[in-house]
Amino acid sequence: MSTTTPIFPPISEPSFPPPSQGAGATGATAATAAPRPPLNPEKLCSQLGWKVTAARRAIFKAIDKLDGYFDAEVLLVQAKKLHPAVSRATVYRTLPDLCSNGILRSTEFGDGHYRYCRHDPDAPPTAEIYVVDCGRILKVPAPFLSWYAATVTERAGYELIGQRLQTFARCVKKKEDVNACGSCEHQPAAVAPAPMR
Amino acid sequence: MSTTTPIFPPISEPSFPPPSQGAGATGATAATAAPRPPLNPEKLCSQLGWKVTAARRAIFKAIDKLDGYFDAEVLLVQAKKLHPAVSRATVYRTLPDLCSNGILRSTEFGDGHYRYCRHDPDAPPTAEIYVVDCGRILKVPAPFLSWYAATVTERAGYELIGQRLQTFARCVKKKEDVNACGSCEHQPAAVAPAPMR
DNA sequence: GTAGATGCAAACGCTTTGCGCCGCG
DNA sequence: CGCGGCGCAAAGCGTTTGCATCTAC
Numbered sequence: 001m002s003t004t005t006p007i008f009p010p011i012s013e014p015s016f017p018p019p020s021q022g023a024g025a026t027g028a029t030a031a032t033a034a035p036r037p038p039l040n041p042e043k044l045c046s047q048l049g050w051k052v053t054a055a056r057r058a059i060f061k062a063i064d065k066l067d068g069y070f071d072a073e074v075l076l077v078q079a080k081k082l083h084p085a086v087s088r089a090t091v092y093r094t095l096p097d098l099c100s101n102g103i104l105r106s107t108e109f110g111d112g113h114y115r116y117c118r119h120d121p122d123a124p125p126t127a128e129i130y131v132v133d134c135g136r137i138l139k140v141p142a143p144f145l146s147w148y149a150a151t152v153t154e155r156a157g158y159e160l161i162g163q164r165l166q167t168f169a170r171c172v173k174k175k176e177d178v179n180a181c182g183s184c185e186h187q188p189a190a191v192a193p194a195p196m197r
Numbered sequence: 198m199s200t201t202t203p204i205f206p207p208i209s210e211p212s213f214p215p216p217s218q219g220a221g222a223t224g225a226t227a228a229t230a231a232p233r234p235p236l237n238p239e240k241l242c243s244q245l246g247w248k249v250t251a252a253r254r255a256i257f258k259a260i261d262k263l264d265g266y267f268d269a270e271v272l273l274v275q276a277k278k279l280h281p282a283v284s285r286a287t288v289y290r291t292l293p294d295l296c297s298n299g300i301l302r303s304t305e306f307g308d309g310h311y312r313y314c315r316h317d318p319d320a321p322p323t324a325e326i327y328v329v330d331c332g333r334i335l336k337v338p339a340p341f342l343s344w345y346a347a348t349v350t351e352r353a354g355y356e357l358i359g360q361r362l363q364t365f366a367r368c369v370k371k372k373e374d375v376n377a378c379g380s381c382e383h384q385p386a387a388v389a390p391a392p393m394r
Numbered sequence: 395g396t397a398g399a400t401g402c403a404a405a406c407g408c409t410t411t412g413c414g415c416c417g418c419g
Numbered sequence: 420c421g422c423g424g425c426g427c428a429a430a431g432c433g434t435t436t437g438c439a440t441c442t443a444c
Binding site for chain 1 (some may be wrong): 259303304305307324326328329335337338341347348349350352353354355356357358359360361362363364365366367368369370
């Protein structure tokens with residue numbers, strides 16, 4: 001099994017032709033994420049050539065519960081709730097493996113914290129919004145993102161493997177009401193205590 | 198002066214309207230970066246309310262020399278060449294300050310390494326290409342990127358502060374000739390030894 | 395003269411790893 | 420029964436910080 005956390009974020013979109021009327025601006029109102037089927041330990045492990053262990057069951061279930069972006073520490077806590085014996089080491093060993101196998105995707109917003117999130121290869125590409133008011137991370141659809149990334153990259157003479165669009169933003173509700181954001185519709189931030197140091 | 202490394206990457210583009218014929222695909226062949234005037238210690242320091250010190254002179258000049266993406270360690274080495282007394286601490290204290298003042302911009306590609314690069318607020322937005330063959334990072338024009346990012350972000354109910362488009366790519370020359378890439382036109386990677394662990 | 399900067403070395407915090415035991419298959 | 424996986428604790432490593440000294444202004 002591999003070693004370190006990061007793997008190039010997959011393209012996750014079947015390479016688009018230039019859109020006929022501009023890259024974006026249409027369609028649905030963005031939300032947080034789409035519902036995903038829970039990770040199936042048996043299926044997943046056999047698919048990855050892993051043994052099915054209690055630690056892994058707990059970690060998979062914890063990932064399901066967290067649904068959204070989370071960091072290693074939070075995952076550890078969640079997993080411990082389901083199986084108190086899971087160790088920090090196992091979590092840290094598992095996360096990179098799940099990333100390199102395309103089950104998770106990792107990102108980093110400049111606060112020295114890695115965040116992880118379920119990855120669906122068939123879903124359209126997404127952008128990651130870092131809400132500076134509260135440190136939460138949202139996943140929103142970014143239509144044609146991989147087409148755009150490919151264009152920019154190929155123009156420079158390179159071949160696209162993956163891309164990541166990070167966005168830093170303020171919550172508009174917060175702007176109107178300084179005390180808002182606790183009341184935003186974001187789900188509670190699944191990150192360890194120190195968010196935006 | 199501030200504390201930690203990261204600051205939200207600035208928008209650096211005067212907010213575009215939807216392009217009339219698709220977001221990209223036209224224009225120049227991408228290169229690495231545009232020539233920038235060297236950092237002027239006196240001007241910069243007074244502008245930032247800093248004292249002009251030997252360490253800062255050295256660091257500024259080192260940044261000029263590095264031109265492109267570099268990490269703290271490389272900057273330290275460069276700066277030491279100009280003024281052997283500069284300490285790691287000073288470099289690490291200066292980098293975040295330069296970022297939060299918009300002089301530099303920082304990024305992280307999932308290898309746990311922060312890279313920095315001159316930032317020009319008036320330049321059009323750019324994407325960052327991480328060339329996986331050699332670990333180098335290129336900066337290429339990404340027209341309408343901030344318009345695109347704003348669209349995606351606002352659709353979700355947030356107000357854009359900044360964005361970052363990271364691209365992971367293979368060098369096409371490398372693809373043709375496995376031994377290439379040493380002979381690519383990229384400038385030598387300004388990063389410490391361990392690139393892609 | 396004094397607030398701000400610096401260098402040094404120790405501390406930090408997240409992540410990784412060595413090792414011996416354990417349990418899945 | 421054997422090898423992969425696990426937990427523990429120690430090590431790593433990039434970065435941060437406390438403190439005494441120094442220096443730009």
